[in-house]
Amino acid sequence: MIIDVIGDIHGYADKLTGLLIQLGYVHNGDFYEPPANHRALFIGDLIDRGSQQLAALEIVFAMLDANVADAVMGNHEYNALAFATLDPNSNFSSDHPKQYLRKHNQTHTTQHEAFLAEIPFGSALHKHWLARLYEIPLWLENDYACFVHACWDVDSMAILQPMLTADNCLTEQALILTSQKHSEPFEALERVLKGVETPLPAGLSMIDKEGTKRTRVRVRWWLDDLNKQTIHQIARAPNSGLAQIPKDALSENIDFVLRTYKPVFVGHYWMTGEPAPLSAQVICTDYSAAVDSGYLTCYQLDTDQPLPLTADNFVQYIHD
Known part of the structure; x- marks a missing residue:
């Protein structure tokens, strides 16, 4: 098929x-x-x-x-x-x-x-x-x-599954739990629906395509050795935003492996x-x-x- x-x-x-x-x-x-x-x-x-x-x-x-x-x-x-x-x-x-x-x-x-x-x-x-x-x-x-x-x-x-239906669909209670910022369910939902992010170096920020100020940057999680490359190498961000980040700034502590x-x-x-x-x-x-x-x-x-x-x-x- x-x-x-x-x-x-x-x-x-x-x-x-x-x-x-x-x-x-x-x-x-x-x-x-x-x-x-x-x-x-x-x-x-x-x-x-x-x-x-x-x-x-x-x-x-x-x-x-x-x-x-x-x-x-x-x-x-x-x-x-x-x-x-x-x-x-x-x-x-x-x-x-x-x-x-x-x-x-x-x-x-x-x-x-x-x-x-x-x-x-x-x-x-x-x-x-x-x-x-x-x-x-x-x-x-x-x-x-x-x-x-x-x-x-x-x-x-694995964090989300216990609060979902058997078909991995949201319930209203799951929606409420995953909407509470900085909670474990919130961070898990963010990963699945928005991707992997890493903090920018202290004091730095960037503006996204909609004009919103960001202190974190989305990364290309499908690449190997995420923690051994610069933010410029692994970021999924517009060049205009990355221009504000030093080229030698390294990514740190990205906890992700494709399993x-x-x-x-x-x-x-x-x-x-x-x-x-x-x-x-x-x-x-x-x-x-x-x-x-x-x-x-x-x-x-x-x-x-x-x-x-x-x-x-x-x-x-x-x-x-």
Whole structure:
């Protein structure tokens, strides 16, 4: 069987339909039906940013309901649930408004505004789609591969698993526990849905693509010898941000080892350029479809011969 692993859609339904058609999927009046011996897998971040949020969700969930596709949760689906869920640990009063697990500050509201423009906060439609997002597992593993939005970290998964459903889906209680900053469940969830980070040297910071000040930097966890290289060598960050970091600054105490012999598929990382494996074992299918110049990307995984990973198995929808 061929698994069509599709990258971050971010509400670009036109790019999604274009890619599905290019891959040979045909809409049968209810859902996009795959060609013989194919199945789709969506690697998370279905929502936010684009102008076709509802259409993208309807396409994906019609395929999930028809059992011709699978999906894993992205950080944007998680954020949508946290943005809509009251924090039971906050104190409500006439002087203190309700607090949500994900604060309704300007940054978070801006990130989520495209979704809420189509699916108004608190509406019946909103409640419907939140319930459906809970159905998406945090990760999937089968005999031939591992699928997760940002990082296959079995130690973090072991922390999370006792609070999840049997299918590795969130419950509201798990959402609450993983939203408590600096807790063990919070750090585990961050690893799985956002990746591995390391602190910047004392006194240093950088500005990310959305203008947010960061004192930690995301690292390319799929590389070897993370603790023996400079931050410039291992960071997954824009050059404009890294320009503020001394070139000889070393990474320190990164506690991560990839513990699987199977290929690992992720999204999340806003790759650009010609698609290629990140390593002999890791593939990213996020090639920045959330911007006009980015291309929705798929990796076609042959379950009979999952390895070696090859650039020849990538397919991009070139919408230009």
